Amino acid sequence: MIEQQIVNGVMLGSVYALVAVAFTLAIGVLNFLNFSIPGLFMLAGMVTWYLLKAGIAWPIAALLAIATGGLMSLVVERFTYRLMRHSAHFVPLVTSMAFLILLENLVLIVWGSDLQRVPVPFATLSIQVGPTVIAVPQLVGLACAVAAVACLDAVLKRTRIGRGLRTIAEDPETATLLGVAVGRVVPVVFLIGGLFTALAGFVFAINYQQASPFMGEEVAFKGISAMVLGGMGNIWGAILGGLLIGVIETFSIHWFGARTVDICVYGLLLAILFVRPTGLLGGVALRQARI
């Protein structure tokens, strides 16, 4: 029974982990709390539902949903970072909040406010390990999450763009002086963040076979807890934090009931911020976040 809870928690956690990576990249590199991420998550989930309902094959639906998230994130970049690099520090935060409201309400207008059932072709596939049941789509989701972060890690460490990103994380002005094309590298942060978030939205829609215009608020915001738990700016920390939050959520449902989830998950976030703001893994990897 306990094993089953842990498995369920880890599977749910892989969704939080992907969202947390997007949050942590934006904070680590740009010191930007990007509130549009729950909106992108929801958009990808709803696009997945719409395409699968229209009878499109799931790999194509996946690609289109993830591409939508990436493109939308680039639009957000235009109106947050590109336009406002030199204005007050809260402006990108405010604009990203507006994008969350915009996306949520546009989807409400187009597709209504109902909780939609996502028709998944391989929903019943599962493997049994002793008494524990593992659904195959969930396993695929987790594998995607780990693979995506491994790729990101390699990009950050090995490539020219990755070096540029890490330089900007240290100090944007110095990066400019050293010849990093900040204006060309910043969109990459948004693109990666959008792709990760959209992948999370797709994985969630497939695994839980549901999507609604409010899934961003209800699900993706927990990625913030996961990000802080793993240490802001630390991508492997985000993965660990996401999985932990997933397990904490399933256990709090198991022990105290579904209505206590928010108290447990966000109470933990509050406690960490008060006691140890650098997160469980300590030192911030991309750079020491400005306090």
Place this chain on the structure above:
Amino acid sequence: MSGYLESLLVLLSINAILAYGAFLPMATGQLNLGVAAFAAIGAYSGAYLSNTYGAHPVLAAFVATAVAGAFGWIVAFPILRTRGIYLALATFALNQVVQGTILNLDVVGGASGYPVPAHIGFPVIAAFAVVVVALVFLLFHTRFGISVTAVSDDERVADLMGLSVRGLQTAAFAGGAALAGLAGALYAHHFNYIEVQNYGVLFSIYIVLYVLLGGTQTVYGPLLGATVFTLLPELLRGSAAWRYVIFALLVIAIMSFRPQGVVTGDLVRRLLGWRRSAQGSA
């Protein structure tokens, strides 16, 4: 007065009080994403008083203001240890925790909402709003206002000049919480029904956006922001979702072209003909 106009003016009054609730901490440089939590605490504590003890609704509103203010004062100590993004995150988390806690309080209806039979009419609410706005205006023409501006301009220098930065920030945070609580209690007693699901982070975000659009540099900004964004959607008509779409587009546009908000200290000085006065004071 028609019922429609009256309920519109009630919303305007409540939104103005809420806007000042978010403005007070913002004036000292703190982004509070937990305004909805304090509004919920005010709404539920006021409703509980008038429902269970038969308290007069106006008295209940005063007590609710005190309860929300006291709660804000207590949580200000741990919360103000964090700053910048961490402060925004902590108040965000606080909002979720308070909402989740009320959701589990079956004594006030939990997830099924809480009816409030006692009623507060439009004139009382309007009077509350006028008094609140007047008080905040007066407050910002005293030494407190100048000190707050100094803290938001440069905390370190304000500290060096002998101002109690932490004390001012705590007072502003608790004062903002009290105002949000008052707004919550007024709302509960006017519309006679509250539902904790409505007091989410998105609600806090809307209030913060009102204030930021109006501008945080002067006391006029929040009033303008609350007025425009209460009345504008009514003029535009259409479904609620369309109103929010237009609201969001306006936010994006204003932040692109006038990131300090519509009303800035400089604008006020120019309008009043004090063009030559130095920057900073509001």
